[in-house]
Amino acid sequence: MSEFFDPYNADRPLMLKCSCGRDHTIADHHAEVAADGAAIELRRRSETAEFEAYSNEFIEATLVKALFPHDEVRRRFLRAVGKGTAMAAIASVLPVASLQAMAQEKGALEKTNLKIGFIPITCATPLIMAAPLGFYQKQGLNVEVTKTAGWALVRDKMINKEYDASHFLSPMPLAISLGLGSNAVPMNVATIQNINGQAITLALKHKNNRDPKNWKGFKFGIPFDYSIHNFLLRYYLAENGLNPDTDVQLRVIPPAEMVANLRAGNIDGFLGPDPFNQRAVFDEVGFIHLLTRDLWNGHPCCAFGTSTEFIQKNPNTFAALYRAVLTSAAMARDPKNRELIAKVIAPSQYLNQPEAVLTQVLTGRFADGLGSIQNVPERADFDPMPWQSMAVWMLTQMQRWGYIKGDVDYKAVAEKVFLITDARKYMKDLGQPFTAGSGYRKHTIMGKEFDAAKPAEYLNSFAIKKTA
Ligand SMILES: [Zn+2]
Numbered sequence: 001m002s003e004f005f006d007p008y009n010a011d012r013p014l015m016l017k018c019s020c021g022r023d024h025t026i027a028d029h030h031a032e033v034a035a036d037g038a039a040i041e042l043r044r045r046s047e048t049a050e051f052e053a054y055s056n057e058f059i060e061a062t063l064v065k066a067l068f069p070h071d072e073v074r075r076r077f078l079r080a081v082g083k084g085t086a087m088a089a090i091a092s093v094l095p096v097a098s099l100q101a102m103a104q105e106k107g108a109l110e111k112t113n114l115k116i117g118f119i120p121i122t123c124a125t126p127l128i129m130a131a132p133l134g135f136y137q138k139q140g141l142n143v144e145v146t147k148t149a150g151w152a153l154v155r156d157k158m159i160n161k162e163y164d165a166s167h168f169l170s171p172m173p174l175a176i177s178l179g180l181g182s183n184a185v186p187m188n189v190a191t192i193q194n195i196n197g198q199a200i201t202l203a204l205k206h207k208n209n210r211d212p213k214n215w216k217g218f219k220f221g222i223p224f225d226y227s228i229h230n231f232l233l234r235y236y237l238a239e240n241g242l243n244p245d246t247d248v249q250l251r252v253i254p255p256a257e258m259v260a261n262l263r264a265g266n267i268d269g270f271l272g273p274d275p276f277n278q279r280a281v282f283d284e285v286g287f288i289h290l291l292t293r294d295l296w297n298g299h300p301c302c303a304f305g306t307s308t309e310f311i312q313k314n315p316n317t318f319a320a321l322y323r324a325v326l327t328s329a330a331m332a333r334d335p336k337n338r339e340l341i342a343k344v345i346a347p348s349q350y351l352n353q354p355e356a357v358l359t360q361v362l363t364g365r366f367a368d369g370l371g372s373i374q375n376v377p378e379r380a381d382f383d384p385m386p387w388q389s390m391a392v393w394m395l396t397q398m399q400r401w402g403y404i405k406g407d408v409d410y411k412a413v414a415e416k417v418f419l420i421t422d423a424r425k426y427m428k429d430l431g432q433p434f435t436a437g438s439g440y441r442k443h444t445i446m447g448k449e450f451d452a453a454k455p456a457e458y459l460n461s462f463a464i465k466k467t468a
């Protein structure tokens, strides 16, 4: 059937373009009109002095936090050297801190036409909305955000330089840099895109089978091997006594195909990105068993990144991109913008989802498919800090499940891939004692503390793991 005439499409007038002159369905017409209106309002909000101040503070705070994750160290440093010296020192630190200065100075952009890949999931919200809200344009960039079918394709298009930068699953730049599953190409995580925002969704027939100890033989969908989804699902199953390699089957399924596979009975459930958990509820084929926020509140999910080569060749362009994405994150973090953002990312060129599904994900007021409306405001959030301790955790799980074999210097890899600059050198230059590691903090996963300084102890503490 030709795409120009589809006489069996009930949503579309036959042999007529939409009355607005564009060639799309009535449903698409409504979604686009709503998106245009929402984008105008969000753009207006982004141009207020209030947002400008908030956004600058947000970016500055993110950068300073990157340098001084331990607030006490930051305060000691400021008190000792004074604000002016501290600011100059921070501005001279490469690459993160100087990015802001570079972006503000708007140094000559090495490249202005850019192609950025994304997977149509809510994790990519800041990266996507920066386009219709004009944040890239404001930085002098002409960015084409390109919808991509799956994560392996994202990896390949980054390696062959078809994309300049991309939405990644945050473990992917680690895996690609290490050459796991592909050639080794140095990649970087510039910012985390989103925290939380994933869920375990099960088929409706398992409504009364909520105890994972009874899930032997289940088939689960995951988006990619090198995903927080895979690591969190494995962690959860193992904490409940199941070996994820032998007691269940894990299948890599592109996020957009997860609901269809659940409906067809090919899988019992998935640990997947939104909006597909909510979409399964909306389509009445599944229910939300738990939110990943219940496993690790604040866990990283997706990232914004690019190759190390791109950053080295195009530092000013990268700085401008970085600023656009952080501005977007500042806007996405604010709960009062979430309903409008749902409208902006709903149309077919972005997520292609009913607005009602996206609103439930982004506001955290949602039907769980079990007859309740839940209210979890932190269901999805957009904290850009790329803690290196998060990277170390991912590496421990890659080792635990046999993706990494042999000895790996977790810290060295984390610090090479996750871009937080070490304040150590500058504090030393200024005669300041430096005790704490800069990009590290402790995390709590399913009630157990993870200390990135003791990864081997942590790994040894698990009863279930892949034995080589
Ligand atoms: Zn129209």
Ligand SMILES: [Zn+2]
Pocket (backbone or CB within 6 Å): 123, 169, 194, 273, 301, 302
């Ligand atoms: Zn994600």
